[in-house]
Amino acid sequence: MTEHPEPEPSRPVRSWIRSSPGTHIWLLVIAITSLVVVITPDHLESVLLHRHSSNIHELTRHPVRALLSSAFWIENPASLALYAVLFEVFHAPVERWLGTLRWLAIVATAHITATLISQKLVLMAIQDHRAPHSMVHVVDVGVSYGLAASIGVLTYRLPSPLRWFYLAGAVAFFGVPLLTGATFTDLGHAISLSVGLLAWPLTRNPHPRRPADHVSRET
Numbered sequence: 001m002t003e004h005p006e007p008e009p010s011r012p013v014r015s016w017i018r019s020s021p022g023t024h025i026w027l028l029v030i031a032i033t034s035l036v037v038v039i040t041p042d043h044l045e046s047v048l049l050h051r052h053s054s055n056i057h058e059l060t061r062h063p064v065r066a067l068l069s070s071a072f073w074i075e076n077p078a079s080l081a082l083y084a085v086l087f088e089v090f091h092a093p094v095e096r097w098l099g100t101l102r103w104l105a106i107v108a109t110a111h112i113t114a115t116l117i118s119q120k121l122v123l124m125a126i127q128d129h130r131a132p133h134s135m136v137h138v139v140d141v142g143v144s145y146g147l148a149a150s151i152g153v154l155t156y157r158l159p160s161p162l163r164w165f166y167l168a169g170a171v172a173f174f175g176v177p178l179l180t181g182a183t184f185t186d187l188g189h190a191i192s193l194s195v196g197l198l199a200w201p202l203t204r205n206p207h208p209r210r211p212a213d214h215v216s217r218e219t
Contacts (some may be wrong), residue, residue: 002168004088004196007205014076016092019092019096020091020092020093020095020096020100021056021095021100022091022095022100022103022104023087023088023091023092023095023103024087024092026071026072026087026091026143027083027084027087029072030072030073030074030080030083030143031080033072033073033074034073034074034077034080035077036048036078037049037073037077038077045149048138049073049139049141050137050139052066052070052072052073052141053066053070053137053138053139053140053141054067054070054115054140055119055135055136055137055138055139055140056068056119056123056126056135056136056137057136057137059116059119065106067111067112067115067116070115070140070141070142070145071142071143072143073079073141073142073147074141074142074143075139075141075142082180083143084146085148086147089091089149090147090150090154091103091146091147091150093154093157094106094150094153094154094157097203098153098202098203102201102202103150103153105202106149106150106195106196106199107146107149107150108146109149109192109195109199110145110146110148110149110191110192110195110196111146111192113144113191113192113195114145114148114187114188114189114191114192114195115140115145115188117187117188117191118184118185118187118188118191119140119184121184121187122135122138122184123136138184140184140185142150144185144188144189144192145188145189145191145192147188147192147206148174148188148190148192148193148196149192149193149195149196149199151170151193151196151199152170152192152193152195152196152199153196153197153199153202154166154196155170155196156165156200156203157203166219170193171193174186174190174193175190177189178190182201
């Protein structure tokens with residue numbers, strides 16, 4: 001995307017949404033899939049979520065579809081409002097700062113890397129009889145890996161010393177569960193946060209878009 005609409009001072013909400021289109025398109029799709037989960041009969045809800053999971057079973061049979069579709073579903077539709085807030089707090093500022101392509105590259109890399117590594121470790125645990133075979137079909141959907149990556153990237157947007165307090169909080173938030181009875185999801189979060197932090201070279205020469213600059217001046 002090289003052409004962007006002019007800022008609209010009289011429509012700050014519209015300007016905000018248009019300055020981070022990827023974030024809001026993603027959020028819209030999640031809202032739609034959440035509605036599908038709500039209206040789906042209870043006996044089919046589990047089947048639906050398993051089909052769109054990036055678990056071992058689906059990764060083995062349909063790897064591309066599993067990796068892609070799992071990023072557009074959340075297991076509990078009641079969490080949609082919380083995710084909407086988190087998208088606005090973390091994804092939208094990063095997308096406005098770095099541009100849609102860089103933001104998407106970081107988030108996608110984190111989602112794919114965290115999913116593949118965590119599920120590989122699940123497979124190894126099953127093969128070593130340290131985990132039940134039912135873990136092959138575990139529900140693994142959600143957007144939290146991408147959020148963890150944006151949380152990591154946002155570290156470089158903050159000034160010192162706030163940056164270091166923020167970083168310490170992020171590491172503690174994702175690191176403590178990893179050190180105290182970690183699940184494969186906790187590992188995935190830690191990996192995604194690391195991907196975001198390792199994306200520092202992409203933040204050195206950001207090219208903010210004009211709508212984003214305008215909204216920043218208004219706020």
